[in-house]
């Protein structure tokens with residue numbers, strides 16, 4: 001079994017914990033409890049014709065600078081950087097996170113998630129802004145932890161990218 | 173290579189000389205050979221030259237070794253003896269040099285190991301002392317008392333009891349679980365998540381407290397559980413342990429982790445998520461699932477309920493013993509009291525008593541006049557069957573018994589009081605002379621009587637005689653004027669005296685004496701009275717000439733006399 005550590009990063013309250021809960025346990029709660037430190041969870045997905053066990057580190061939301069210096073990022077094989085579609089500034093923050101993490105921890109596969117797509121009334125980011133995110137690293141998903149929209153796809157996408165990124169030596 | 177282009181020319185030149193047929197065959201052959209094999213021979217000559225060969229090998233060697241590649245075990249195997257020999261020779265020749273070289277590498281590890289050992293010992297001591305004054309300590313003391321082992325040893329055994337239930341081999345950097353082993357029924361949180369969280373906690377601690385590089389979280393304690401973590405450069409070995417691990421368990425973890433690093437160095441270095449490379453580590457990890465029990469080498473026997481059972485039985489037994497001892501104590505007291513009661517009873521004396529058997533065995537002496545011992549034992553609450561008593565008869569010198577015996581043997585009549593006090597039997601009251609005689613003869617024969625005091629004993633026979641005698645003495649026989657014969661008046665008095673004197677015969681006889689009447693007065697008149705008395709049925713009368721009691725010459729007085737039997741005889 002291949003196991004990969006991945007991290008959920010992003011500003012506070014954007015829905016990282018909710019996304020993990022949706023993905024791992026298929027549940028959702030409106031209640032907001034700010035995360036502290038890191039919380040580890042896991043789920044197995046199919047990617048590139050094989051099984052990958054994702055060891056998911058749900059980290060506390062913080063600024064790009066602080067996140068990129070967190071010890072919890074060590075040994076991570078991929079990142080899910082989460083933004084909130086109802087708060088445009090979290091998209092800017094997401095880009096900063098992606099950059100700084102790449103600087104401090106190396107360039108590993110990364111996927112952006114613009115979350116809370118179910119809140120259509122409050123939605124304040126344009127398709128262009130999302131496209132810009134996608135342009136940064138190649139992949140951005142519009143997700144909802146509440147409805148479950150695109151959540152699984154985002155995780156699987158990251159798993160596939162990580163499988164593809166494995167150095168040949170690892171298969172020896 | 174550079175010589176090759178020249179060869180055709182020389183070749184061609186040789187042919188153009190045009191002397192092949194003219195030359196002698198041997199020379200020709202030599203020339204031909206030179207012509208055909210010249211370059212090869214040159215090469216062979218070079219090969220045979222040691223200096224050239226050395227130069228060539230030394231040029232090719234590094235490249236050749238590099239080409240064999242790092243994975244070639246053949247080369248390593250071939251070189252190993254030489255390398256080992258070389259290294260060992262070098263170390264033997266220059267130990268200090270190597271020591272200096274290795275010190276920076278080894279010293280921190282050694283320092284850490286020593287610190288670890290100290291910490292473990294301290295911890296054991298701390299735990300031991302902290303439990304000494306607790307409920308636990310009390311339990312140990314009880315256990316020590318029960319088993320006869322010193323409290324210290326019990327404490328040590330208890331303190332060292334542990335069981336490692338889960339062992340995690342964790343990729344240090346990512347916290348990904350590389351391998352996991354556990355005993356059956358180990359607590360069930362997901363091992364991957366535990367592995368991640370342990371790593372996260374470790375990173376959090378190191379990060380938060382900004383400790384020196386060497387220090388890190390290496391133990392977590394939750395209630396009865398401990399998590400011990402050993403960190404290597406690439407991997408973490410964590411064990412969840414129930415109880416307090418022995419100090420050397422840390423070393424077990426260290427050694428295991430060191431071994432894994434040595435053996436799987438490459439796999440750890442290039443780890444990208446494929447954990448199957450570490451399946452081979454399972455035996456080493458399983459070897460860490462140790463347990464140490466206070467009862468050596470007894471298989472997975474859960475001793476807790478057993479121990480409690482023992483304790484309960486022991487407690488019950490103790491209670492029973494306490495009760496038995498107490499009631500036995502009470503019973504012994506009761507039995508001793510009985511013996512005391514028997515001993516204080518006049519006329520009873522125990523010579524031996526066996527109180528710890530049932531029925532109680534009592535041997536002793538009993539005066540026949542003493543109270544029935546059965547009465548005493550029954551009064552003390554012992555039924556007949558509870559006592560096996562045998563009594564020998566004896567004369568008790570107890571005053572009460574002496575007195576009782578005196579009364580019984582001397583058959584004192586009514587009106588006589590017998591009293592014994594410090595060796596003397598005092599008798600008082602009135603008794604017939606016969607009994608008094610008997611008493612005087614027999615009293616001293618009664619055991620225990622040394623003296624008899626009968627000063628206050630009155631002889632009823634003597635008393636009666638004296639009474640009669642005084643009545644006789646009261647009678648005066650008076651003659652009128654110068655009359656010398658018995659007239660009717662005198663006769664009446666004489667008869668009265670005779671009657672009284674006759675009565676006195678009985679008491680006198682009882683006293684063993686005889687009685688006689690003495691008539692005193694003027695000779696003739698006294699003789700007349702005596703004759704008159706003797707004529708009557710009365711004790712004999714004698715005459716005594718002399719003045720009569722009243723003093724008047726014409727009277728005769730009478731006196732009753734008691735005669736000694738002996739003298740009479």
Ligand SMILES: Nc1nc2c(ncn2[C@@H]2O[C@H](COP(=O)(O)OP(=O)(O)OP(=O)(O)O)[C@@H](O)[C@H]2O)c(=O)[nH]1
Nearest residue numbers: 012013014015016017018030032035061116145146
């Ligand atoms: N409607 C809606 N609400 C969401 C969604 N995702 C998260 N929320 C809500 O947003 C709040 C914050 O969610 P969390 O998942 O705790 O956010 P977080 O990113 O983990 O926050 P931190 O741990 O503080 O960084 C909660 O009240 C969630 O219910 C979503 O997709 N739709």
Ligand SMILES: [Mg+2]
Nearest residue numbers: 016017034035
């Ligand atoms: Mg959270």
